[in-house]
Amino acid sequence: MLHRLDKKGFPNTRPLFAGLAETQPMCLAVLEGVYPGQVYADDPARPAAAYLQTSLGNEQEPQWGFLAGEPTSAAFHRDLNKALFEREIIHPDSPLVFCTCATPDWEPALRAIFAPSPPVPAPRRHYIARTLALDWRHVLPDGFVVEPLTASLLQSPGLSAPDDVRQTLAKWERLAGPRFADYGFVAIDLSPRVAQVAAWATVDFIAGGMGDLGVFTQDGYRRRGLACATSAAAIEHGLACGLRQVSWTCMDDNPGSIRTAERLGLERVEDYNMYVLAFDLLEAQSMLAYAHLQAGRHRQALALLDGIIASGQDFPPYVLFDAARARAILGEHAVALSHLQALAGRGSRNLALFEDCQEFVPLRDLCAWPAFLEKIRENARGG
Numbered sequence: 466m467l468h469r470l471d472k473k474g475f476p477n478t479r480p481l482f483a484g485l486a487e488t489q490p491m492c493l494a495v496l497e498g499v500y501p502g503q504v505y506a507d508d509p510a511r512p513a514a515a516y517l518q519t520s521l522g523n524e525q526e527p528q529w530g531f532l533a534g535e536p537t538s539a540a541f542h543r544d545l546n547k548a549l550f551e552r553e554i555i556h557p558d559s560p561l562v563f564c565t566c567a568t569p570d571w572e573p574a575l576r577a578i579f580a581p582s583p584p585v586p587a588p589r590r591h592y593i594a595r596t597l598a599l600d601w602r603h604v605l606p607d608g609f610v611v612e613p614l615t616a617s618l619l620q621s622p623g624l625s626a627p628d629d630v631r632q633t634l635a636k637w638e639r640l641a642g643p644r645f646a647d648y649g650f651v652a653i654d655l656s657p658r659v660a661q662v663a664a665w666a667t668v669d670f671i672a673g674g675m676g677d678l679g680v681f682t683q684d685g686y687r688r689r690g691l692a693c694a695t696s697a698a699a700i701e702h703g704l705a706c707g708l709r710q711v712s713w714t715c716m717d718d719n720p721g722s723i724r725t726a727e728r729l730g731l732e733r734v735e736d737y738n739m740y741v742l743a744f745d746l747l748e749a750q751s752m753l754a755y756a757h758l759q760a761g762r763h764r765q766a767l768a769l770l771d772g773i774i775a776s777g778q779d780f781p782p783y784v785l786f787d788a789a790r791a792r793a794i795l796g797e798h799a800v801a802l803s804h805l806q807a808l809a810g811r812g813s814r815n816l817a818l819f820e821d822c823q824e825f826v827p828l829r830d831l832c833a834w835p836a837f838l839e840k841i842r843e844n845a846r847g848g
Contacts, residue, residue: 467544481534490677494670524556533567542577562742582749588717591735598730601697614649626662664691666699674709814844
C-alpha cells in the first residue's frame with residue numbers, strides 16, 4: 466500500500482532522502498515543512514521506499530517528484546503507478562511529472578512506475594555557488610538598474626512587470642511564514658518612457674542553508690548580460706544573509722543557461738538524469754524521440770517520429786522539426802525539407818529557428834529552400 470504521510474511522519478523518510486536533500490533544495494524544503502508538498506511511503510513507521518512531490522506554482526502545473534529508498538519493491542512500483550495514473554495523488558489537469566531519483570538504481574523501476582508511458586530521460590547539470598565569483602555591478606549594462614523583488618517595487622508608478630514576476634511575488638506572499646525566506650532580484654530597463662522589468666532571478670526553496678536559483682530574461686533583452694547581473698546579485702545577497710550555497714540546475718541542451726552558469730563561475734558538481742512522465746502517450750513518444758535525437762540515436766528517434774506523423778493524430782509541431790533534423794543529419798535532405806515545408810504550412814513563423822539550426826545548413830543548397838524561408842516570413846507578417 467501507498468501511505469500519505471502527515472508532516473510528523475516526514476522525519477521517518479529523511480534517511481532515505483539524505484542524498485537528494487543535500488543536492489535538491491526543493492526536496493529538502495518540503496521535508497523541512499518550509500514548502501508545501503506530500504510524501505508517500507510503503508510503510509509509515511519504517512519506510513523502505515518513498516516518493517515526494519511538489520510543484521513550482523500550483524497542483525495543475527507539472528509536478529516535481531523525488532524517489533528514494535529501496536528500488537526493488539514491485540508492490541510499491543505498482544501502487545505508485547496506480548496512484549499517478551488514476552490521479553489519486555495528482556491533479557487531473559497536471560500534464561507531466563519531472564522525477565529525480567536518489568540513485569541510478571531506481572531507473573529500471575521507472576518502466577513499471579511510468580507504464581504505459583516510457584520514462585523520458587532529461588539530462589541535467591547541477592552547479593553550485595559557495596562564493597561570489599562575479600560582481601554584478603561590472604556586468605550590468607548602462608541604462609539598467611538591479612533591485613530586490615518586492616511588493617512595493619512592483620507598485621511603483623511607471624513600472625511595467627510581466628505577469629510571471631507578479632505571480633511569483635503573489636506565491637511568496639501566499640506561502641509567507643516564519644521560516645519562508647525565498648527572494649529575488651529584477652533588472653529594470655530605465656530607457657523607455659515606462660520602465661520595464663527586463664530580467665529576474667529568484668532563489669527559491671530555501672532550507673538547510675541552501676536555495677535554488679532560477680533566472681529568466683525577456684525577449685529582446687537577451688545576450689546583454691542581464692541574466693548574469695541579476696543572478697550574481699541574488700547569489701551575493703544569499704551568501705551575505707547566511708546561505709552556505711546556492712544551487713543552479715539546468716537542462717544539458719540549454720546553452721544559454723550553461724553559458725550564464727559558467728560566466729558566473731559556478732562549480733559544476735554533478736550531471737544526472739531527470740525523468741519525465743507524460744500522461745499523454747503521444748507526447749511521451751514525442752519527448753522520447755527528442756531524447757534519442759539529442760543522444761545521437763537518430764534512427765531510433767526517426768522510427769518514433771515517423772510513427773507519430775503517420776498516425777494521423779494531432780501531434781505537436783516540434784515533431785516535424787525534430788523529424789527534419791533527423792533526416793538532415795542522415796543525409797536525407799529532400800525529405801527533411803518536406804517536413805519543414807509542412808511545418809511552414811502549419812503557420813510556423815520563427816525564421817531564426819531555421820536559419821540558425823546547423824543541421825539545416827545542407828538544405829540551403831536545395832532549390833526550394835528560399836521559397837520555404839519566404840513562407841516563414843509570410844507567416845510572421847500574418848499573411
